[in-house]
Amino acid sequence: MNIIEYLTDIGFPPTTPDGPCGSLRGPCPLCGEGHDRLAVWENGGFYCRRCEVKGNFAKLLELTEGLSPTEARERVQTYRQKTVTHTQPEIDLMPNEILDRNKWRASVLDLIEETEEELAHSPEALDFLYQERGLNDSTIRQHRLGLVREYQRLWRSDFGLKPSYLRQDGKEVWKVAVSEGITIPHRLRPEGVISLTVRCWDAAYGRYRSLPGSRLEAMCIAGSGTEFEGVVAVVESPLCAMKLNQDTGVTVIALGGVHTTLGEEVVSTLESAEKIILIMDDDAAGFEAAESYQIAFPQAVSCPVPRGKDVTEAWQAGLDLKQYMRAAVSRADRVLSARRSDHKVTMEPIQSVMASQDDSAEDTASLIPAPVFVSSEPDTATLAAPVVTPAQLSGARGYRYITDPSEAKTAVLEMVQGNDLLAIDIETAPHPDYPDHAKAGLSPTLSRIRLVQLAGRCGDALLIDAFACSGELTDILDPLCTHKLVAHNAVFEMAHLTHVGMAVGIMECTMLMWNALKNETIRERSPGDPKSMALSLKSVLWRALSVEVSKALQKSDWSRPVLEPEQLQYAADDVLHLVRLHDVLLNRLRMDRSEAVYQRMRNCQPTIVSLQQGFPFDGEVHKQMIEEWRAEAGPLEKQVRSVMGDDINLNSKHQLDAFFRANVPAESIAAWPTTSKGLLSTTEETLEANADLDVVAPLLRLRKLEKRISTYGEKMAAFVDPVTGRLMANFHLTGAVTGRMSSSQPGFQNMPRGDFRKIFTGGTGMVIAADFSQIELRVAAEMSKDRAMRQAFRDGVDIHQSTASRILGVDMAKVDEQSRQMAKVISFGTLYGQSGEGLRTYARDFGVEMTAVEARQFQKRFFAAYPQLRSWREDIRKGARRKESVHTKGGRVRTFKGKETSIFPKSLNTPVQGTAGEIQLRALTLVEQELSRFEDARIVNAVHDEIVVIAREEDADAVARLLQECMTRAFLEMFPDAPTMGLVECGVGENWAEAK
DNA sequence: TAAATATGCGCC
């Protein structure tokens, strides 16, 4: 109990907030009247403006209860003990704000660590603390100051706060705002953190903002050294307190804002102090606060800094804080002795006390340690990319167009000798035999090289007319094979040069560099310029170098025998900036520690070149298949139309919606899932749920066939290379935000399973298919270091069977197939953040009925079985929430844009899927290298965790071993301690279907 | 009329 509660108890509750130190006003028990004449401070001080009585809690008890001074002091002690046991939880828990204080503390601690890290890497913010606040590194670390670099909005519930509250304007608020600025944690030990305050950069948010749920209490910084023992300084701002404590070693209390309370630690520090130096701000509020403190604490003496508003300003103006403290203490001594002898004293200004003091010179020297910049940034000396002078950049760079082969040969040699790194670009024209093929001009077999452009760091570009030099082109370009080259989308250049018989090595690629830096994919539009693609040379040049190039002529006629000057200048522009772009991006990659991400993709480029040479394809069998699909679909369509109407378009969502609404009972419609636009969903899943309708089964079958015909029929066959007869697809190293590859035209990664894959053959040889078994779960096990899951893999048991036995608590041997399926579903869903409801609906597809509550029970058991997996997941989730990004083991960073909703599942999935993708990339690189030992052997497909290779029949077994070995090696490079039993499964067959 | 969105489904 404190003085306020006491007054309330005896019927004089002080309820009106007042003043800067948390004082309250209420009626006075001594003069008995009024409603606001008595001012009380939580620390125990009171003052009645009517009866002009003032003092502390004990004094009040003397007067109201008629106690002697000794009795009154004892009574205060007993009250205070009650305070400890009784009011502590009340203060600690803010029922309207915090539901779970432990959660709040844990999250705030995470936030503190995060912001500390941020501050350590922010020279500007450190500079602010060094230069403007005079703090040194040791102080910054001691108080665990941090930095919020960007304004953040975080879920309230993640802090254990009430998930939402109704703002005055009626809007429901779900998030807390964390402003940009310096974070100041308070009282980290032993009770844990009680508040986190941000000193905002943007004054529009006020100077200080506290995280909701903070218990705002004055901060106490314990003194060090002996000079000011027994002295306590009181200031307003925490940063002033830190500065004063740092420079003088005095114990300092920072009051904070008007809403702070003093807290036990502070009160006892003040009570036991011999002298209290009040250094309030030089304003009205500060003056009043000083008054009230002098009433509550007899040993307190007001002693504002002589210049400036507060300690920091005075220090900025040149005040030596140690000298000042000495003067203040000496002044306080005189004031206090005068008070004890009840003499009136005239307050001397602090300046004159300081002037009269005989200070020794050595004490004033170097009070402020020189700032030490601690940084984990890489040594810039090792990063130095070749420097380009402005003169070189601004100098006019044109082109030299060569049509004569021997002249070209000399020029290329000169280029190679004069440049350590050469930029290369190729323009192609459709091959005249196949002008209408979908990939004419793109695929090497369907194209002719029209122009080769080369450029160094400076000087003109070299344009070699490949038509004019045809026949000697490889000879001319031969010196490039052993030279370091850079291109944008270098796979294209590598593929075309390889196709004309050149043994080109791995090129540097600025497109892959940009992807490693920004994680933008091949499909994304350029931010700020929706017309261009994010990874296009135009977009990257603009964003990285502020260089603008036109792409208007990219699709001009490159087949004509004589190229126009405009075309030539366009072609030159494409290479002229490439070397500088490479240098700049490489530097940025190193600064971001993303070079490995880039290199992993770069080294995989030869694999892509191989992959894009196509998969041997049995066109005859394919045609038969299409016939069979049509044969089955025809009657089926008749049957469906006889029910649904001859004119119905079975692909139209509206017409299907209308049909079902008209033919299904109202109660079924009510329970029928809808799409986001309110139409009845007609997915396979929902239709099967209404399978009692006779038309459903044939409709679903028809849909399957239509899908086959439209996507996997003649349209797909159009991608067969007329020269080689192989089916050619595109592969993209930058196809997915997670770092997985993607494939298109046609998508090789979504070919229907089963007999369909018989059309993919080994040509004259065999097909060997190898896949990583349970790669994502293995990755999750390794990244989380979950003991139980790793052990299961080490034992080589079936992971889903093992999980089932753990979840259901039965022996491994007794796990039936259904339980195993369940475990599988629970594992993947739960791992990636599936809800209980989501699991319930998903499980229904597997014929397992459960309620959402039961589903959550399963998820709980899953986490109980794999506890480290659970905490690892939590860490990711928290990190994703704060930084709005997650990263893979290989270093790829995925950032969630502000507008993105529901990042939770993505943030859990990305590290796992992405790391698995990185292992696959490395495996593909190794396989491509090793496969060169075998004649006619080539990688023909790569499906996320599967690698498909063709090889001669006599080599098949050796190639299978090779695959096994390379894939295992790739996995171990990422996770050296990981168990590899059963990691790679491999099959051989005449075609892809049989190789499984 | 062309581009963007919506829906469903093929794969891992």
Added chain:
DNA sequence: AAACGGCGCATTTTTA
């Protein structure tokens, strides 16, 4: 409040 991820492709429907 709300939640399993990543893709590509065909077709319909809406929007600019």
